[in-house]
Amino acid sequence: MRFIEFPRMQMTYVWQTSYKKNRKFTDDAELVTITPSEITARSKDGLKITLSLSIHYKVGTQFSNTTKLLEEFIDIYARYGKPIESWRPMINKVTVASVSTTLQNFESFDLFRNRDEIINALESELTDNLRKLGFTVTRINVMNVEIPAKFNAAVKKTQIVK
Secondary structure (H helix, E strand, C coil), X not given: CCCCCCXXXXXXXXXXXXXXXXXXXXXXXXXXXXXXXXXXXXXXCCCEEEEEEEEEEEECCCCCCHHXXXXXXXXXXXXXXXXXXXXXXXXXXXXXXXXXXXXXXXCCCHHHHCHHHHHHHHHHHHHHHHHHCCEEEEEEEEEEEECCHHHHHHHHHHHHHC
């Protein structure tokens, strides 16, 4: 018989080029995964948008029922293998796909007019997608949004005219 330890703590996954691991989000650095690049996607009108993002998540969804939570852990282990490192590629793919799907539903100017709506839609999309796989998103942080310089200049000109 083999004992497999599942983390009960919140884990963090960060997509940001300049992120420094010594920020100490948690005492256990293994629970912080860093992808040293931002996530790039396109808006509904085709504008390239680059996001720096972090998600905080836990393994499992049935926290009030330990029997169901144990069943989830067994299912997650059967599907993905060894805890944490085998989940990282899947969490990355699901997050990148969720960002792309969400941003494709909004026009470029919505980044300025309806940013909260976009973040709420992203949180809903990502939460739903990871929940289906047995993970609970506890928080999403959009740390930076970059748009092409020409578009940014056009937006500034529009704001000055108003």
